Amino acid sequence: MGYKVSKAVVKRLPKYYRYLKQIKSKGIVRVSSSELSQITGLTPSQIRQDLNHFGGFGQQGYGYNVEELIGELQNILGMTVKYNAIILGAGNIGQAIAQYTGLSDTKFNITAIFDKSKKLVGKKISDIEVNPIDYLEPYLKKNDVHIAIIAVPLESAQELADICMDNGVKGIWNYAPLDLKVREGVRVENVHLDDSLFTLTFYLTNPWAAEKK
Amino acid sequence: MGYKVSKAVVKRLPKYYRYLKQIKSKGIVRVSSSELSQITGLTPSQIRQDLNHFGGFGQQGYGYNVEELIGELQNILGMTVKYNAIILGAGNIGQAIAQYTGLSDTKFNITAIFDKSKKLVGKKISDIEVNPIDYLEPYLKKNDVHIAIIAVPLESAQELADICMDNGVKGIWNYAPLDLKVREGVRVENVHLDDSLFTLTFYLTNPWAAEKK
DNA sequence: TAGATTGTTAATCGATTAACAATC
DNA sequence: TAGATTGTTAATCGATTAACAATC
Incomplete structure (x- = not known):
């Protein structure tokens, strides 16, 4: 703790969390790395x-206490920290995120939604009213926003990200199909849906390339 | 060509495609690996x-012809192959995918949408009528479906995936927050939205872990 | 032709796996 | 205590980077 962690490791953490929750729901109290290996497909090492x-x-000779490990992962993943997030873009993606209930064991908190379309402004999405995009900057200045979720089209994504970063946003969850340019100290996580689809069609088209693991 | 390709390589291919399209739209005709390096952040090597x-x-002393390379990538990524896909689940995510226009330079083709909710059945989403989920199996038997897009809740995801795989589906694009079990020869690509969010909150919570690259 | 830049092999770096001593 | 399983160091494997000869 206190040194760099490779991205490969970080990407596996939510996976551990997911499987541990599943294990817990079956009433299992302890688990060893080799049991976890069997269900996750990763090696015990x-x-x-x-x-x-x-x-x-863990504990030698015993393994890991499921509930305890879940708690540790919640801490590690920041699920116990209160993060305020706003959604930019109230289209299908924006709405899906606003309505997603899978974050209930989290302190993650969506405080506002913005859209430029007059049709959507004023609409309520899981109790949050959609604001006009012009209110974004004043809102950021008045409120403490940690994360911006960008669910707008390609064209306006960078511009809106810049406004967010200028006003203290430290994390961006980006759904627009581009790699946002971010300043020092700001963290982006990209969800490039079409990239993901293309890796699928790649493997269907080139079965010979089939991945080693 | 003809041997295994590591997943790391495959995941970069859509990125190349994205940047090349951007370059092309600026009217640039040729590009060298070191120019590509500058805009993508990857090394020329x-x-x-x-x-x-x-x-x-490429060509020594010249670099790559942008348009030609785009064409090659389209072939490699399977964008020139006609894939029939169906969407399971007509909620926000399902609708977003059905309406997504970013696939227009692709032969990718959504032929049907299914949902179990009576409220959604019969509704038209970008000209495709939502069918009841019971029609899934007969539909698969009658039509040639290559890809199933799973945008249903956790509980029904595996069951529906099984039905698809039993009826010839070879690729699954999975939005449900679990790792689907698939049989030999079937390819899954997961879009685990919450995993992605947790890697973001992880880095915000543990800035010391900040990734080497 | 000379200059540029690829394709490809070799060197380096980092991540995964194996092994085992520590210990519950 | 004996058996099990961790935490951690060492060995292996694979991916990235560097170098350079081939060639446009």
Whole structure:
């Protein structure tokens, strides 16, 4: 703890969390790295290595306490921190995110939604009213917003991201199909849906390329 | 061509495609690996290595012809192959995918949408009528469906995926927050939205972990 | 032709896996 | 205590980067 962690490790953490929750729902109290290996498909070594980046959560001869490990992962993943987020773009994607209920064991908090379309402004999406996009900047100045979720078309994405970054936003969850340019200290996570589809059609088209693992 | 390609390489291909389209729209005709390096942030070496998995598309002393390389990437990524896809789940995510216009330079083709909710059945989403989920199996038997897009809740995802795989579907684009179990020869691409969000909150919560690259 | 830039091999770096001593 | 399983170091594997000869 306190040193760099490779992106490969970070991307596996939510996966551990997901499987542990599943295990817990079956009433299982303890789990070993080799049991986790069987259900996740990762190696026991890798699982132990990954977790040990953040602390020794296991116990020799016993394994890991499921509930305890879930708690640790919630801390590690920032699920216990209150983050205020706003959604830019109230189209299907924006609405889907606003209505997504899977974040209920999280302190993640959507405080406002903005859209430029007059048709959508004023509409309520899971109890949050859609604001005109002009209100974005004043809103950011008045409120403490940590994360901006960008669900607008390609054209306006960078411009809106800039406004957010100019006003203290430190994390961007980007659904627009481009790589946003961000300043030092700001973190972007991209959800490039079409990239993902193309990797699928790639493998269907080139079965010979079939990945080693 | 004809041997295994690592997943890391495959994931960069759509990125190349995206940047090349952008370059082309600026009227640029040729590009070198070092120019591509500057705009993508990847190294020239890596770009040349990646492309050479699929053929020698460049020319010494010249670089790459932008339009030609775009064409090659379209072939490689399967954009020139006609794939029939169906969407399972007509909620926000399903609708967003059905309405997404970014696939226009693709032969990718959404032929049907299914949902279990009576409220949605019969509704038209970009000219495609939503069918009841019971029609899924007969539809698959009658039509040639290559890809199933799973945009249903966690609970029904695996069951529906099984029906699809039993009836010839070879690719699954999965939006449900679980890792689907698939049989030999079937390819899944997961879009785990919450995993993505958690990697974002992870970095905001643990700035010391800030990724090397 | 000379200059530029590729394609490709070799060197380096980092991530995964294996092994094992520590210990519950 | 004996058995199990971790935490952690060492070995292996694979991916990235560097270098350079081939060639347009």
